[in-house]
Amino acid sequence: MYEVDQILSLVTLAVFFPVIAAVASLGFMFIGRLRWLDRITPICSFLSLLATLLLARLYKDPVHFGFNQFNLQLVYIDSLSVYFMLLVNLVAFVVSWYSVSYLGYDKLHNPYHRPAWFHLLLNLFHITMLVVPMMGNMILLWIAVELTTVVSTMLVRYRRDRRALEASWKFIITTTTGIIFALLGTLLVAYSIPPVEGAAEFIKLGQDPMSWSNLVDERVYPYLENDYLRLAFLFILIGYGTKAGLAPMHTWLPDGHGEAPSPVSALLSGVMLKSALYAILRFYTLTNLVLEDRAFTSGLLLLAGLFSLALSTPLILKHNRFKRVLAYHSLEHMGIITFGLGIGTSAALFGALLHALNHAITKALMFTTYGYAHQQYTDQVLGNAKKTLDENDVRGVWKAMPVTGSILAIGGLALVGSPPFNIFMSEFIILWAAVQKLLNLAGPPVSVGATGVVGGQSAVVGVSLPSISYGGVVQVFWVLAVVIFLVSVSLIFVGMVRHLSRLLLGPAPFAAIESGLSNIRPLAPFLVLLALVALFGLLVPNWFVPLPEILHDSAQILIEGPLPP
Amino acid sequence: MTLSLELSNSLNLLIEILSTGMLVLALGIVIVPNLLSIIRLYQAQSVILALITLMVAMVFLKHGIMIVFIFIPILLALYIEPLLALATVKEDMPIKQRVSRLLPWHILASAVLAQIRSHAQPTWLELRPSRRGQVFPLFASLVLVAFAYFIAFGLVGNFPEERAILPREFIQANGIAVSLSLVLLGLSILTQKQDIISQIMGLLVMEHGLFLFAIKVPSGLPGQAFPSSSVAFVLSLFVYIVITLIILAVLLPELHSRSGSIEIDDQQELKG
Numbered sequence: 001m002y003e004v005d006q007i008l009s010l011v012t013l014a015v016f017f018p019v020i021a022a023v024a025s026l027g028f029m030f031i032g033r034l035r036w037l038d039r040i041t042p043i044c045s046f047l048s049l050l051a052t053l054l055l056a057r058l059y060k061d062p063v064h065f066g067f068n069q070f071n072l073q074l075v076y077i078d079s080l081s082v083y084f085m086l087l088v089n090l091v092a093f094v095v096s097w098y099s100v101s102y103l104g105y106d107k108l109h110n111p112y113h114r115p116a117w118f119h120l121l122l123n124l125f126h127i128t129m130l131v132v133p134m135m136g137n138m139i140l141l142w143i144a145v146e147l148t149t150v151v152s153t154m155l156v157r158y159r160r161d162r163r164a165l166e167a168s169w170k171f172i173i174t175t176t177t178g179i180i181f182a183l184l185g186t187l188l189v190a191y192s193i194p195p196v197e198g199a200a201e202f203i204k205l206g207q208d209p210m211s212w213s214n215l216v217d218e219r220v221y222p223y224l225e226n227d228y229l230r231l232a233f234l235f236i237l238i239g240y241g242t243k244a245g246l247a248p249m250h251t252w253l254p255d256g257h258g259e260a261p262s263p264v265s266a267l268l269s270g271v272m273l274k275s276a277l278y279a280i281l282r283f284y285t286l287t288n289l290v291l292e293d294r295a296f297t298s299g300l301l302l303l304a305g306l307f308s309l310a311l312s313t314p315l316i317l318k319h320n321r322f323k324r325v326l327a328y329h330s331l332e333h334m335g336i337i338t339f340g341l342g343i344g345t346s347a348a349l350f351g352a353l354l355h356a357l358n359h360a361i362t363k364a365l366m367f368t369t370y371g372y373a374h375q376q377y378t379d380q381v382l383g384n385a386k387k388t389l390d391e392n393d394v395r396g397v398w399k400a401m402p403v404t405g406s407i408l409a410i411g412g413l414a415l416v417g418s419p420p421f422n423i424f425m426s427e428f429i430i431l432w433a434a435v436q437k438l439l440n441l442a443g444p445p446v447s448v449g450a451t452g453v454v455g456g457q458s459a460v461v462g463v464s465l466p467s468i469s470y471g472g473v474v475q476v477f478w479v480l481a482v483v484i485f486l487v488s489v490s491l492i493f494v495g496m497v498r499h500l501s502r503l504l505l506g507p508a509p510f511a512a513i514e515s516g517l518s519n520i521r522p523l524a525p526f527l528v529l530l531a532l533v534a535l536f537g538l539l540v541p542n543w544f545v546p547l548p549e550i551l552h553d554s555a556q557i558l559i560e561g562p563l564p565p
Numbered sequence: 566m567t568l569s570l571e572l573s574n575s576l577n578l579l580i581e582i583l584s585t586g587m588l589v590l591a592l593g594i595v596i597v598p599n600l601l602s603i604i605r606l607y608q609a610q611s612v613i614l615a616l617i618t619l620m621v622a623m624v625f626l627k628h629g630i631m632i633v634f635i636f637i638p639i640l641l642a643l644y645i646e647p648l649l650a651l652a653t654v655k656e657d658m659p660i661k662q663r664v665s666r667l668l669p670w671h672i673l674a675s676a677v678l679a680q681i682r683s684h685a686q687p688t689w690l691e692l693r694p695s696r697r698g699q700v701f702p703l704f705a706s707l708v709l710v711a712f713a714y715f716i717a718f719g720l721v722g723n724f725p726e727e728r729a730i731l732p733r734e735f736i737q738a739n740g741i742a743v744s745l746s747l748v749l750l751g752l753s754i755l756t757q758k759q760d761i762i763s764q765i766m767g768l769l770v771m772e773h774g775l776f777l778f779a780i781k782v783p784s785g786l787p788g789q790a791f792p793s794s795s796v797a798f799v800l801s802l803f804v805y806i807v808i809t810l811i812i813l814a815v816l817l818p819e820l821h822s823r824s825g826s827i828e829i830d831d832q833q834e835l836k837g
Contacts, residue, residue, distance in 0.1 A: 187775065209794055
């Protein structure tokens with residue numbers, strides 16, 4: 001009980017600090033003296049991150065909390081929840097740290113500059129995304145994801161120019177349409193619960209019938225109706241897949257990420273997509289348990305993942321504004337993660353979950369660093385004009401801002417899977433799992449030989465080939481899948497090199513404003529993210545927080561459901 | 566108080582007839598080009614949904630809380646027109662001023678509408694009818710409805726060949742089919758119509774489909790005094806509607822004032 005209280009206290013603290021920051025921001029909207037506001041948000045984010053790190057360190061067994069009189073399970077914490085809470089808080093902290101410098105620039109160039117409003121929305125966004133992995137009830141999970149949509153729409157709208165308004169409109173229409181399908185899927189899960197007469201064990205539980213932990217209980221899920229679950233998962237994938245940026249529902253990505261303020265773009269791409277992914281993961285486990293077979297969910301996820309990856313390739317290769325290019329990279333990486341989920345083996349799931357974190361860190365690095373470079377260019381070229389420099393005019397960053405340019409170069413190469421960085425590590429694990437799957441589908445090797453005469457001497461030349469057993473079509477599919485993966489990733493690498501060349505090389509419009517690390521303070525958030533990009537390329541750290549164990553347990557939860565205590 | 570089996574069956578039959586009526590109205594929304602007519606059809610649909618909710622609450626009498634749910638479609642029917650009028654005003658009103666126009670003391674929607682009209686002409690009165698025809702959208706919609714029925718009846722399973730009264734499985738299948746049809750038709754409206762108001766109407770029709778689905782969710786386990794699942798679903802829908810309409814009232818006027826239009830073809834600044 002003491003441990004449960006500890007865990008629940010830490011969960012409460014993790015949410016409490018950004019709530020304090022949100023309340024403070026609301027107060028500052030009326031008070032008007034904003035000197036302390038810039039400090040409150042990053043400090044509260046840091047404290048929330050500390051609480052989550054402690055939670056990850058102390059966590060042992062699942063914990064839940066609810067309101068029994070309403071048969072409602074509010075909170076459910078297991079390894080998967082802890083992992084996603086860590087992901088959210090890590091990125092949210094660094095972004096809130098960067099937002100201090102962003103708002104300084106915003107004050108000069110945005111006629112609709114409202115720092116207290118921005119801080120309020122940023123903190124609300126943080127809270128809603130943090131709450132998603134805590135939700136025990138699937139309907140409350142939907143509400144939490146819907147709330148992230150609402151708050152993020154207001155953040156995309158923040159600059160209130162024509163482009164931002166159009167982007168926020170398209171964003172909310174597309175994601176709201178998607179979220180409706182997600183609710184339809186959740187409703188179908190409710191409909192799959194059988195009439196009371198046929199589920200004696202289910203009655204005995206007498207608890208929240210829509211809580212994930214009850215639905216995946218071995219006394220419950222055998223009674224859920226298969227056809228309803230199949231249809232439910234399809235709608236869940238369409239619905240939450242829209243929010244996760246999977247093709248063909250990805251159309252809001254370039255507009256939303258491209259027009260939002262850079263800190264918001266980092267959160268949208270790094271964290272909000274993963275919040276939607278978390279919802280898909282919960283239904284993925286439930287559906288697999290009910291169907292007693294992974295083929296259905298794997299097939300859908302593989303198709304969605306490969307389609308997203310393949311579609312992102314030409315979109316990244318074409319000439320475009322850099323933030324929109326980064327948005328299409330989100331499509332690519334969500335496709336890779338979904339592909340990993342579709343493979344479904346323990347290693348693939350480990351790789352997919354690790355990739356979610358790696359992508360979050362790297363994408364946050366790119367959006368924040370590029371945003372910083374863009375704001376410096378605007379300051380230098382436009383002075384104090386109340387407008388923003390066109391992204392196409394940001395050139396020669398290596399000359400004008402050598403340190404920032406180097407961070408962008410390293411981050412960009414990391415983003416497209418260059419070794420020895422983090423994305424390469426997780427992509428390699430997923431690719432390796434795919435190849436293992438392909439080899440496991442093959443039967444024992446068959447020897448194919450030929451006898452010939454060479455130089456007067458007979459010789460036998462033989463080669464071993466994998467045999468074509470049942471599922472020849474399946475084997476061909478896996479070969480194609482691996483080929484698509486490799487070709488797409490290679491072409492995307494070329495695309496990023498081209499975009500980085502256009503951004504970093506060529507003449508700069510002003511003399512260099514950075515020399516070495518003499519003015520490191522504004523670059524500190526980016527250097528922290530860069531250090532993580534490098535660290536996770538070498539290992540999955542086990543310092544203070546047992547991250548490998550959390551990842552492994554999360555993968556097992558996705559396969560088996562709740563782990564035994 | 567529990568209802569007799571005959572009355573319960575009659576109510577179930579009436580619920581399904583009214584649900585099918587909602588489907589017909591949705592088909593009307595798809596093909597009607599005039600925006601004001603679309604809104605009237607939507608209002609009629611909302612009233613029918615309120616009636617259905619009342620009847621469902623009566624059939625499942627132990628969950629009297631559900632009677633409260635009828636206010637959601639009723640409020641939508643009352644306030645959708647002034648809200649859309651507010652959203653399409655051609656000027657950049659401050660948010661406080663926009664929200665204050667919908668405060669509770671303007672109970673009569675007509676009073677709100679008159680006040681808004683006295684301030685600025687709602688744009689939809691100037692909108693020309695859709696240039697696209699009605700045959701293809703109707704045909705496509707009928708295909709979607711057939712698809713929805715196919716899925717719903719496939720889900721529920723086998724049916725007896727002879728029936729003197731409507732069997733429970735047929736009612737359940739029809740209920741699912743209508744709900745699914747409304748969601749798909751709403752999506753069709755959203756994608757086919759040319760203006761932003763119609764996009765919103767498409768979203769609201771989809772919401773009606775989900776509402777219909779949610780109020781009929783198997784209502785909990787014996788011993789549960791509170792139908793937590795159906796209440797949670799309807800409350801989540803309510804949250805969704807409120808938030809979406811607030812954003813509509815905030816976002817659309819700004820977009821309108823910047824782009825000068827609420828037609829979708831005029832919102833193409835972002836490309837690539």
